[in-house]
Amino acid sequence: MPPPPAPRAPSPPPRDPSPPPRAPSPPPSPPRPATLPYNPRRRTPAGSVLLPLTPDEIHMYRTQVGAGTQRLSKKRKRAPSDEPEEDAARAKRLVVEHYNARPEVGVDQRRDSPIIGLRSFNNWIKSVLITRFAHPALQAAPGPRGGGARGKVLDMGCGKGGDLNKWSKARIKEYVGVADIAAVSVDQARARWESLNRGTRFSATFAALDCYSDTLTRGIPPARLAEPFDVVSLQFCMHYAFESLAKARCMLENASRWLRRGGVFVGTIPNAEQLLARLDSLPPDAQELEWGNSVYKIRFDERESRPIYGHRYSFFLRDAVEDVPEYVVRWENFVQLAAEYNLHPVYKKEFHDVFQEFHEHPEFKPLLQRMKVVDADGAAEMDEDQWEAANIYIAFALEKR
Numbered sequence: 577m578p579p580p581p582a583p584r585a586p587s588p589p590p591r592d593p594s595p596p597p598r599a600p601s602p603p604p605s606p607p608r609p610a611t612l613p614y615n616p617r618r619r620t621p622a623g624s625v626l627l628p629l630t631p632d633e634i635h636m637y638r639t640q641v642g643a644g645t646q647r648l649s650k651k652r653k654r655a656p657s658d659e660p661e662e663d664a665a666r667a668k669r670l671v672v673e674h675y676n677a678r679p680e681v682g683v684d685q686r687r688d689s690p691i692i693g694l695r696s697f698n699n700w701i702k703s704v705l706i707t708r709f710a711h712p713a714l715q716a717a718p719g720p721r722g723g724g725a726r727g728k729v730l731d732m733g734c735g736k737g738g739d740l741n742k743w744s745k746a747r748i749k750e751y752v753g754v755a756d757i758a759a760v761s762v763d764q765a766r767a768r769w770e771s772l773n774r775g776t777r778f779s780a781t782f783a784a785l786d787c788y789s790d791t792l793t794r795g796i797p798p799a800r801l802a803e804p805f806d807v808v809s810l811q812f813c814m815h816y817a818f819e820s821l822a823k824a825r826c827m828l829e830n831a832s833r834w835l836r837r838g839g840v841f842v843g844t845i846p847n848a849e850q851l852l853a854r855l856d857s858l859p860p861d862a863q864e865l866e867w868g869n870s871v872y873k874i875r876f877d878e879r880e881s882r883p884i885y886g887h888r889y890s891f892f893l894r895d896a897v898e899d900v901p902e903y904v905v906r907w908e909n910f911v912q913l914a915a916e917y918n919l920h921p922v923y924k925k926e927f928h929d930v931f932q933e934f935h936e937h938p939e940f941k942p943l944l945q946r947m948k949v950v951d952a953d954g955a956a957e958m959d960e961d962q963w964e965a966a967n968i969y970i971a972f973a974l975e976k977r
Contacts, residue, residue: 701971733755733811744772805839808842809842870894875889
């Protein structure tokens with residue numbers, strides 16, 4: 577779900593020959609060790625991402641990037657409703673308004689994002705996940721052998737089609753993209769697919785469908801579901817299904833029902849263990865149950881009630897997610913529920929650990945530079961704040977047996 581760009585930050589002053597003074601290190605996050613495996617060299621002086629917004633940037637955020645947030649902020653804050661359905665409908669509306677309000681932008685504009693390093697890193701993680709687990713499933717798809725296109729992908733929550741190039745490089749034969757309830761995103765995804773090179777463009781179907789509440793047959797033609805999928809992908813969106821048990825089951829039914837045996841289900845979700853450990857680490861008398869840095873912020877309404885489904889928090893990510901409601905996904909519960917749909921885990925790692933595992937891999941190390949996660953000298957676009965935000969997530973793969 578690629579967001580719109582933010583303006584380029586002002587250029588830092590020329591470097592002094594002597595190393596810039598290091599900013600004081602923040603206290604370590606409780607669930608992480610003090611030393612992280614990723615330690616890139618800085619490209620800019622410490623604190624550069626904390627420069628105040630210029631008047632032009634403020635105007636940009638008010639007229640484009642922050643348009644959705646402004647509409648939401650004008651609404652009076654309300655106490656949680658006694659009616660769960662009313663709260664659920666409000667949360668759903670906020671998510672829809674947020675993603676529909678974000679305009680699609682070009683690649684050059686996206687490069688100006690203040691979190692471009694984090695975006696590039698997340699894309700690298702998805703590329704590793706898709707190459708490592710989806711490619712073998714696609715190659716094993718039934719059909720004639722050879723070097724031609726093969727395999728079928730269901731992209732649930734495809735957003736604006738940010739992963740279409742990854743599937744094109746995988747040389748798939750057929751793609752179905754479902755952009756939950758954000759109809760504007762569906763149109764943008766379709767336009768992005770139409771812009772792909774005709775020589776590598778696969779057959780594609782797009783539908784605006786809430787696949788956490790409705791069966792795929794409500795929006796996908798029967799002919800497109802006649803043959804099973806080889807891969808199902810849910811990237812940075814599956815946690816919305818954990819608003820309720822019914823939605824989680826609907827999501828898993830849609831993921832498993834049309835997936836062939838031996839097919840894989842790949843995804844990325846927030847790290848529940850880290851979220852709850854950080855919540856527990858807050859002082860008992862804390863007035864605000866929130867934490868974060870210059871890049872992201874997470875806020876819980878309370879610390880005592882922790883339901884398995886519907887455990888809501890608010891998430892803000894600069895230039896990407898504007899304080900929308902999300903839901904905790906407890907991994908062990910997810911695994912137990914997925915097993916009822918014949919889906920079983922074959923991989924699960926935090927983003928930091930995925931990097932540690934594959935950053936020296938002969939295929940994925942060069943990809944770090946090609947995807948502009950690092951430059952030719954190995955210097956990274958990400959600073960420490962973006963690196964901290966990256967490890968909010970885990971990558972996983974399930975196999976249907």
